Amino acid sequence: MTDKSIVVALDYDNKADALTFIDKLDPNMCRLKIGKEMFTLFDPQLVKDIHNRDFDLFLDLKFHDIPNTVAKAVAAAAELGVWMTNVHASGGLTMMQAAKKALQPYGKDAPLLIAVTVLTSMSDEDLALLGINVPAFEHVLRLAKLTHQAGLDGVVCSAQEAKLLKSSFGKDFTLVTPGIRPAGSDAGDQHRVMTPPQAIAAGSDYLVIGRPITQAADPLAALTAIHQSLQLS
Numbered sequence: 001m002t003d004k005s006i007v008v009a010l011d012y013d014n015k016a017d018a019l020t021f022i023d024k025l026d027p028n029m030c031r032l033k034i035g036k037e038m039f040t041l042f043d044p045q046l047v048k049d050i051h052n053r054d055f056d057l058f059l060d061l062k063f064h065d066i067p068n069t070v071a072k073a074v075a076a077a078a079e080l081g082v083w084m085t086n087v088h089a090s091g092g093l094t095m096m097q098a099a100k101k102a103l104q105p106y107g108k109d110a111p112l113l114i115a116v117t118v119l120t121s122m123s124d125e126d127l128a129l130l131g132i133n134v135p136a137f138e139h140v141l142r143l144a145k146l147t148h149q150a151g152l153d154g155v156v157c158s159a160q161e162a163k164l165l166k167s168s169f170g171k172d173f174t175l176v177t178p179g180i181r182p183a184g185s186d187a188g189d190q191h192r193v194m195t196p197p198q199a200i201a202a203g204s205d206y207l208v209i210g211r212p213i214t215q216a217a218d219p220l221a222a223l224t225a226i227h228q229s230l231q232l233s
């Protein structure tokens with residue numbers, strides 16, 4: 001685990017508020033993530049604003065489309081110089097292979113490419129409504145196997161599946177886990193949750209944490225408390 005195993009999910013609808021918060025952070029304390037809301041509102045200029053502040057950025061746009069479209073979208077993310085980007089594993093093997101191939105020209109400067117398995121907001125019951133009649137961890141394992149076969153760097157999963165995936169695919173298969181909730185905090189729409197120390201103990205490489213930090217009365221204090229719970233500071 002490094003100091004930068006925490007990835008703060010910046011789901012702000014106001015750019016000035018987001019930048020005010022970022023300016024209180026040290027790039028050695030955490031990495032940052034922007035997703036569909038902020039990218040749609042503030043376009044690639046926001047990526048530049050964050051890079052100018054020296055943070056590693058996870059561009060979380062969860063691409064899911066035909067292989068040609070996803071390949072071009074992933075290459076566009078590489079052009080922005082982001083640290084990590086993602087696709088949905090349920091887009092299938094061919095789509096993931098096309099995405100991986102699109103990053104070859106970028107060599108060691110390519111972003112880490114990971115695939116979302118089963119969203120952490122989903123329960124076994126939600127999967128059953130989609131006709132997937134297995135426990136979430138089984139479907140996660142199935143999608144992670146496909147991701148591994150496609151040669152991607154790892155997956156987004158819940159920390160509840162981290163131990164199983166590390167033992168199945170080895171330590172170099174990167175596990176990015178949202179659905180992180182410090183003890184006593186509100187789960188909100190997340191279903192498959194774990195606390196930060198539990199997630200690290202289970203084998204998560206990166207903990208994606210949004211509202212428990214950004215919606216706290218003092219976001220910097222909330223981040224510092226999480227660091228302390230992991231004995232990082």
Ligand SMILES: O=C(O)c1cc(=O)[nH]c(=O)n1[C@@H]1O[C@H](COP(=O)(O)O)[C@@H](O)[C@H]1O
Pocket residue numbers: 009011035060062086116118119120121156157178179180188190208209210211212
């Ligand atoms: O790919 C993601 O980052 C992601 C995948 C997933 O399965 N679950 C999930 O919550 N996320 C993202 O992780 C962040 C979690 O935020 P909080 O629930 O506020 O901590 C959000 O920005 C989600 O879009």
